[in-house]
Amino acid sequence: MKKVDEYLELDEKLWERLLELTGGDVAVCYQCGECTAACPWGLVREKALPVRRLMRYAQLGVEHTDPDLWLCTTCGQCQATCPRAVDIPRVFKSLRQIAWEKHQVEKGLPTTLWSMYWNGNPWSQPPSQRASWAAKLDLPVFDPAVHEILLYVGCTSSYDRRAQKTAAALVRLLRAAGVSFGYLGNEEPCCGEAALSVGHKPYFEEIAENTARVFKEQGVKRLVTVSPHCYDVFKNHYAPYAPDWQPIHYTQYLAELIEQHRLIFDQALDMHLTYQDPCYLARLNNEYDAPRQVLAAIPGVVFYEMKDSHIDGLCCGGGGGRMWLETPSGERFSDIRVKQAVESGADHLVTACPFCLVCLEDSARLLPGSALRVLDLAELAALALKE
Ligand code: SF4
Numbered sequence: 585m586k587k588v589d590e591y592l593e594l595d596e597k598l599w600e601r602l603l604e605l606t607g608g609d610v611a612v613c614y615q616c617g618e619c620t621a622a623c624p625w626g627l628v629r630e631k632a633l634p635v636r637r638l639m640r641y642a643q644l645g646v647e648h649t650d651p652d653l654w655l656c657t658t659c660g661q662c663q664a665t666c667p668r669a670v671d672i673p674r675v676f677k678s679l680r681q682i683a684w685e686k687h688q689v690e691k692g693l694p695t696t697l698w699s700m701y702w703n704g705n706p707w708s709q710p711p712s713q714r715a716s717w718a719a720k721l722d723l724p725v726f727d728p729a730v731h732e733i734l735l736y737v738g739c740t741s742s743y744d745r746r747a748q749k750t751a752a753a754l755v756r757l758l759r760a761a762g763v764s765f766g767y768l769g770n771e772e773p774c775c776g777e778a779a780l781s782v783g784h785k786p787y788f789e790e791i792a793e794n795t796a797r798v799f800k801e802q803g804v805k806r807l808v809t810v811s812p813h814c815y816d817v818f819k820n821h822y823a824p825y826a827p828d829w830q831p832i833h834y835t836q837y838l839a840e841l842i843e844q845h846r847l848i849f850d851q852a853l854d855m856h857l858t859y860q861d862p863c864y865l866a867r868l869n870n871e872y873d874a875p876r877q878v879l880a881a882i883p884g885v886v887f888y889e890m891k892d893s894h895i896d897g898l899c900c901g902g903g904g905g906r907m908w909l910e911t912p913s914g915e916r917f918s919d920i921r922v923k924q925a926v927e928s929g930a931d932h933l934v935t936a937c938p939f940c941l942v943c944l945e946d947s948a949r950l951l952p953g954s955a956l957r958v959l960d961l962a963e964l965a966a967l968a969l970k971e
Pocket of ligand 1: 635667
């Protein structure tokens with residue numbers, strides 16, 4: 585294939601396809617370049633991710649195989665800066681969809697999708713072990729006649745040893761608040777977000793149809809997710825399959841329980857904290873307040889805002905399928921984030937996403953001379969409960 589840098593080979597059909605896949609968004613871009621300047625890859629690489637250039641190729645319907653396409657973490661920082669509010673992550677996912685069709689995919693991602701196919705999770709873990717994290721917790725299987733909510737654990741918090749602690753802490757909080765809830769154990773289906781974020785929309789649609797069917801059979805209406813990625817996909821991409829669902833992220837649910845005086849923290853914590861806004865909860869779903877309300881309800885803590893918070897929150901680097909790809913040392917956004925956390929004066933960095941938790945903790949461990957501890961908000965909140 586000829587290189588696009590040599591000359592442009594336009595493909596009208598491809599252009600029409602991209603127009604359709606992006607819901608027309610690709611046509612709105614006027615090539616200002618704000619997106620390239622905003623992209624966090626510019627912080628860790630000499631050559632920034634060329635967002636504007638990829639937008640141009642998409643506009644022209646130029647076939648290309650730029651490996652930079654797979655760098656995008658779909659964090660939405662570019663979209664938040666774009667004067668025309670172009671849904672740039674959607675354009676990237678559409679370009680990736682075409683790359684899948686042409687079998688021009690980043691090494692490692694087919695294995696992730698095959699694992700979802702065979703194991704029902706992207707972590708290459710056995711489906712029979714999905715509920716092992718809860719073996720000692722005596723959790724009831726969801727029953728719509730009895731339970732207020734379904735606790736949707738998700739693949740990462742089911743299998744990753746570090747993230748499992750978040751799910752266990754959340755169970756403790758729900759019990760302390762007197763919430764009647766159940767889970768689906770080994771029968772819990774994957775939400776499909778990993779397939780969607782790496783651009784394999786047809787496979788995502790298959791998963792979503794199956795997951796929605798399982799939830800319908802189980803009589804699920806209100807479900808609380810551990811991960812903002814599951815929350816985002818249920819909220820924004822399941823409408824054709826489950827229009828009457830009420831997905832809610834656990835930070836939103838905890839804030840609700842606090843407001844209803846059902847969840848009360850009775851143990852003061854002597855901690856100096858800062859908070860990492862997970863992109864899929866914050867910028868992509870506009871939820872900045874609920875996690876901060878939970879933090880404000882914990883007695884004894886001193887809270888600092890980090891540089892680059894709220895809509896400017898710096899991505900941890902784990903979205904858009906990057907959790908399943910290697911990011912070389914020196915190019916991890918989370919390294920920058922833990923330095924910002926230390927500079928804020930905090931001794932604890934709190935987040936509310938299993939991807940953020942894993943990425944930030946890895947970086948904190950490697951930061952020379954740092955005593956910064958990384959916690960999920962559920963873990964922190966559970967510490968504020970008396971035994
Ligand atoms: Fe196009 Fe928006 Fe990027 Fe400007 S910021 S180049 S309008 S996508």
